[in-house]
Amino acid sequence: MSRIDGLFARKNPVFIGFTVAGDPGIGASFRVAKAMIDAGVDLLEIAIPYSDPVADGPVIERAHLRALRAGTTPDDVFALVRQVREHAPEVPVVLFTYYNIIHRRGPGRFFAEAAAAGADGVLIVDLPSEESGEVAPFAARHGIDRIALIAPTTSPERQHAILREASGFVYLISLEGVTGERDRLPPGIAGLVGAVREKTDLALAVGFGVSRPEHVRTVVEAGANGVIVGSALVRIIEEHPGDWPGMHEALRTAIVALRRGLIPDPEPDIPRRERVEG
């Protein structure tokens, strides 16, 4: 069983944390990853920094550019994965990347290196299923899960086509837009989770906009098997330049608070609508 399948078999729901490799610096990046795992991140999504992250909002875009300014290369990202693998052998790692990073290296080399470093999955944010034939054989050869994305705008026919190639888990994009914190999540999440649930047995994780404990709860109540939090954690890194103790503490506090949203409400007699305010 793959590390990702093992995690979802063992735990439900799971908390997925996102960080950009090399943010705020190449060495500091491992400390951030370690702090996230130690605070309770079940699966770590590590982004390879890219010059033009069009799917990302301003917070994560700035993280990409910080990492690039720090000189981060894909080699550094693989080294980070190796360090995480050593620190936490059980925690699955998914590389989040824009396709040109893979194209430039060549998919054969990229997936071989990702597998050798100990990555479990790769999520290519700008490679829709129409174009994914370019990487499929390499991911399969190296036993790497290709994490598929489904958006609120994805038609039922496309959902089928996407799920046919998916493995590991399915990333459901909660909203129409780029990454970034939102005050409230859109109302359609339960519908999306339900519609995809009918079509697959894979674990479903919801991301984009999830940034508060009550969002986490909404996602879990919608029936998802995992939540993905990115910008809310990346923002903490940005807000603590040069202040490692402060950053560490803020990350830990935020993750512990967000994780509380995973736990079913301890007082089931409280009427639903009072619990779910934004």
Next chain:
Amino acid sequence: MKAGRYGVYGGQYVPETLMSALIELEETYGRVHEDPEFSRRLDWYLHEYAGRETPLTYCENLSRDLGCRVYLKREDLLHGGAHKLNNTLGQALMAKFMGKRRLIAETGAGQHGVATAIAGAALDLPVEVYMGEVDTRRQALNVFRMELLGARVIPVASGSRTLKDAINAAMRDWVANLRDTHYLLGSCVGPHPFPRIVRDFQSVIGEEARRQVLEREGRLPDTVVACVGGGSNAIGIFYPFVSDDVALVGVEAGGEGLDTPHHGASLSRGSVGVFQGALSYLLQDGDGQALETHSIAAGLDHPSVGPEHAMLKDSGRVRYEAVTDAEALKAFRYLSRTEGIIPALESAHAVAYALRAAGDLGEDGILVINLSGRGDKDVADVAKIPRGAA
């Protein structure tokens, strides 16, 4: 060839959320392409509103200097002052047919932003234009024009703060507002079907030029030259000549020279990569990061190029050359003085190539230069450059 591909190039490398909008766009385009009502309305806008057809001007002084017969295709005389309006009127009309209520656009030189603002005003659609902060400064006149035309200009402060970042910002807006917004992309770049749509709307340039030169000369030209940023004015004039025995030359931004890192010559110096939705030639580093580019012409200051040009380069059907900032500036002044026509700095690149290469054609040779836009927007900037400096 796969749909949406030019040889191996093109494709749809976009986040999943955008796919539905691209599919809708493709369906709408297929529909309006056959719809006589759409053609009738677009023709009306192109002729009665925008001033088509544009002249193909025989330039006596230029011909004398270059030693061959030189024609300029006068897109500078199109309403708005550049070829961009051919595309914006077409796409804005499509947006109407799709029931969209808002247009967004990116702009580098400001010409595409102005052309979108014009089309939006004419077709009663609100317009918001993303523009790199650097460009809002070097093309301040066009910022003012866009605002006069009722558009909102949104300065983009991320990345290199030029055209590529304006495109990123527009794509981010589009992902969040797909249902009521049409992204009116300004060149033959980006994911399918944009390269095809933009090429088709711009092909009116080459269709007219081909007919005009045949009427005038009784034969096709020997060479057609156009500048290449994203490549829309070039593909527009080239496309109707592609099956003819006519040499086609695209001129890229050589900036401070192709041996420096400061240029925008993605076909001459780039390598194959995926950028902003398409596989094409790209100025990138060894890891696949887009490089910062440079050109005196904001409209050519971009690390990539439309996928159809990538195919035409590989097949050898089009030759791609580069001219430097200094050569373009010289051509800018030369054409102004010699023919009384102030070219856009972008278009001046095509003129500069002609100055360099026309001698080869011989006195019966016929050369057509696509004068993609007029230079009013550049006059203030050029005035700041000391004469001796370039």
